[in-house]
Amino acid sequence: MTSWGLIIGSSQNAHRAVSRLLSHPCRCTVVHLPTAAAAEEWLDGLAPDDLLVYVCASFPSSEGNPDAVLVPIVDRFPTVRVVLLSSSPSVDGVARLADRGKLDLIVHTDNLDSELFLQDMADQVRRFAESSSLDTVRHAPTKETFIFSTPLSDDEVMAQIVAGIDDCLGYQPRVTVPPGVRLTIEGTAVEEAMLSLAGEVALERESHDGNLLMHHASTGRIIGLLSLTDRREAFFTSRTTTEVTGVRLTFEQLNRVIRTRPETALLIAVLLIRSLDRRLRRAEDIQVEKVELMAQLRREQEELQETYKHLEDARAELMGQARFATLGELASGVAHELNNPIAAIMRSVDHLVEDVTLAVERGESEDLQAASTALHASLHSTPLSTREVREERRQLTDLTGDALLAQRLSLAGVTAAMLESVMPTRMPAGRRSQLIEEVERASSIGTGLRNLRSASTRINSLVDSLRSYARPDGDSLTEIKVRETIEDTIRLLSHRLRGIDVEREYADLPPIFCHPAQLSQVWTNLIVNAADALADADNPLLTVTTSSPRPGWVRVRVTDNGPGIDPATLEHIFEPRFTTKAGRVQYGMGLGLTISRSIVERHGGTITLDSHPGGTVATVDLPLEGP
Numbered sequence: 228m229t230s231w232g233l234i235i236g237s238s239q240n241a242h243r244a245v246s247r248l249l250s251h252p253c254r255c256t257v258v259h260l261p262t263a264a265a266a267e268e269w270l271d272g273l274a275p276d277d278l279l280v281y282v283c284a285s286f287p288s289s290e291g292n293p294d295a296v297l298v299p300i301v302d303r304f305p306t307v308r309v310v311l312l313s314s315s316p317s318v319d320g321v322a323r324l325a326d327r328g329k330l331d332l333i334v335h336t337d338n339l340d341s342e343l344f345l346q347d348m349a350d351q352v353r354r355f356a357e358s359s360s361l362d363t364v365r366h367a368p369t370k371e372t373f374i375f376s377t378p379l380s381d382d383e384v385m386a387q388i389v390a391g392i393d394d395c396l397g398y399q400p401r402v403t404v405p406p407g408v409r410l411t412i413e414g415t416a417v418e419e420a421m422l423s424l425a426g427e428v429a430l431e432r433e434s435h436d437g438n439l440l441m442h443h444a445s446t447g448r449i450i451g452l453l454s455l456t457d458r459r460e461a462f463f464t465s466r467t468t469t470e471v472t473g474v475r476l477t478f479e480q481l482n483r484v485i486r487t488r489p490e491t492a493l494l495i496a497v498l499l500i501r502s503l504d505r506r507l508r509r510a511e512d513i514q515v516e517k518v519e520l521m522a523q524l525r526r527e528q529e530e531l532q533e534t535y536k537h538l539e540d541a542r543a544e545l546m547g548q549a550r551f552a553t554l555g556e557l558a559s560g561v562a563h564e565l566n567n568p569i570a571a572i573m574r575s576v577d578h579l580v581e582d583v584t585l586a587v588e589r590g591e592s593e594d595l596q597a598a599s600t601a602l603h604a605s606l607h608s609t610p611l612s613t614r615e616v617r618e619e620r621r622q623l624t625d626l627t628g629d630a631l632l633a634q635r636l637s638l639a640g641v642t643a644a645m646l647e648s649v650m651p652t653r654m655p656a657g658r659r660s661q662l663i664e665e666v667e668r669a670s671s672i673g674t675g676l677r678n679l680r681s682a683s684t685r686i687n688s689l690v691d692s693l694r695s696y697a698r699p700d701g702d703s704l705t706e707i708k709v710r711e712t713i714e715d716t717i718r719l720l721s722h723r724l725r726g727i728d729v730e731r732e733y734a735d736l737p738p739i740f741c742h743p744a745q746l747s748q749v750w751t752n753l754i755v756n757a758a759d760a761l762a763d764a765d766n767p768l769l770t771v772t773t774s775s776p777r778p779g780w781v782r783v784r785v786t787d788n789g790p791g792i793d794p795a796t797l798e799h800i801f802e803p804r805f806t807t808k809a810g811r812v813q814y815g816m817g818l819g820l821t822i823s824r825s826i827v828e829r830h831g832g833t834i835t836l837d838s839h840p841g842g843t844v845a846t847v848d849l850p851l852e853g854p
């Protein structure tokens with residue numbers, strides 16, 4: 228293994244450096260190459276176990292700046308020591324080397340003949356050996372420490388300082404002061420320094436909010452020394468926090484010690500540097516903490532702004548809910564008031580149907596019999612699909628030979644089968660037209676009566692749903708069919724289900740005993756939660772299924788294809804005031820599922836929630852006999 232020192236350059240200064248390094252017997256094996264290209268070629272031939280200890284290049288150079296010449300070598304040998312020889316009073320083109328920490332030594336060529344150059348190069352060899360953890364570099368000098376670096380503790384350094392002071396000035400009495408004593412006062416002149424042998428001192432600054440503690444652990448052992456440097460006023464108030472024992476000296480006495488005992492001056496400098504280092508580190512830590520706190524404050528401000536926005540939205544929603552609460556109080560009464568006229572309309576429709584039917588049936592003419600048949604057929608017919616309507620029109624056109632008449636008959640509810648049943652095979656044209664007109668009129672009346680009955684029935688069912696939902700919690704136990712309460716809820720929530728495909732899969736189940744209004748509240752909470760989960764779904768689908776899991780029980784499942792609920796949230800989903808919309812203060816306030824579980828359990832049933840990415844299933848099991 229060979230330890231190499233590489234010199235690059237063809238200038239006179241490069242040759243002088245080579246001569247100086249070759250003349251020293253305790254250095255690496257030196258090789259001198261005129262150009263960087265030659266150096267790269269030589270490096271290619273190094274043995275695998277050879278060491279490149281340092282590379283030294285002379286600048287200015289025709290090959291470029293130091294970065295261009297030396298960075299490629301550093302890339303290949305990251306531990307190499309980099310030495311620049313400069314004949315210029317300033318050096319540039321070293322940004323990449325400096326950024327990588329590879330400006331190890333810069334030497335002006337005027338100093339090449341000095342012994343200090345050889346000492347500096349010896350130090351570079353030693354540092355290479357230390358950083359590489361190698362002992363193979365021949366004759367590497369002993370490690371040297373910084374002049375202000377000492378293994379002594381602050382107490383040991385202070386003991387040596389005081390011993391030197393006593394030796395220089397004679398024994399100095401030790402002063403002991405209790406806690407709370409001011410050794411220096413902010414804004415007043417400082418003429419003495421206190422060398423603390425034992426105890427603790429805090430440094431304070433006045434502010435509008437009282438005295439602020441600036442330093443305690445980082446105060447230092449010589450109080451007032453910095454203020455003495457230019458005989459200025461004290462920047463801090465120094466206050467003892469424990470009993471303090473020390474030596475008090477005037478600045479003239481300190482000057483006498485420093486002039487006559489340089490070793491004591493060096494120890495004083497060590498303590499001063501340590502104190503300043505602690506203060507600087509504390510200041511840097513405070514700055515980092517300040518930046519982190521400011522960043523946290525900005526995040527909290529943004530969160531507060533977002534929360535405030537949601538609170539404003541919630542306030543508006545709560546106002547709307549308050550109006551709906553008032554409306555809910557009126558709903559039962561309104562439903563009762565509407566029920567009477569609706570019942571009257573339905574009775575009138577039934578009477579009208581009976582009267583018209585009787586009037587037509589009592590007629591004995593051929594026209595009245597045809598009208599009676601058309602009327603009955605229209606009253607009991609079911610709505611046709613668009614495709615079926617087109618087919619009927621086509622058949623009517625074939626029967627009548629008139630497309631316009633066929634369209635008119637279709638609108639009146641006349642079908643081809645009906646027309647064939649009342650139309651004789653042979654009939655004069657004028658008589659045929661008259662009979663068709665009677666059939667059209669009777670069928671139109673039947674269709675109108677059917678529509679009137681259907682509309683009034685629909686209104687009546689909506690009123691019943693509203694009355695059932697608005698009924699107070701103390702509604703009596705009633706035997707009902709579960710599918711009816713679910714359908715009532717879906718009708719009332721139709722505004723929340725716009726854009727959502729609702730599928731129903733109802734089994735043929737026996738009725739159950741329950742409080743209908745309470746169960747309607749359960750279905751409302753489950754369906755609204757599912758609708759909220761589907762707010763951002765691409766193809767929202769809500770499925771309501773009823774079944775019988777075992778004899779004497781019914782099961783209702785509300786399934787959505789939303790994003791699902793994460794397991795951590797699912798564990799707390801039934802807890803009071805828990806909501807997946809935390810921070811937004813939106814619909815539900817975290818009580819919907821809690822109330823639902825309470826209602827189901829009062830009915831002797833169970834409610835569970837299963838969720839995974841891609842959907843959530845709410846399952847309610849209820850006994851047939853009720854609570």
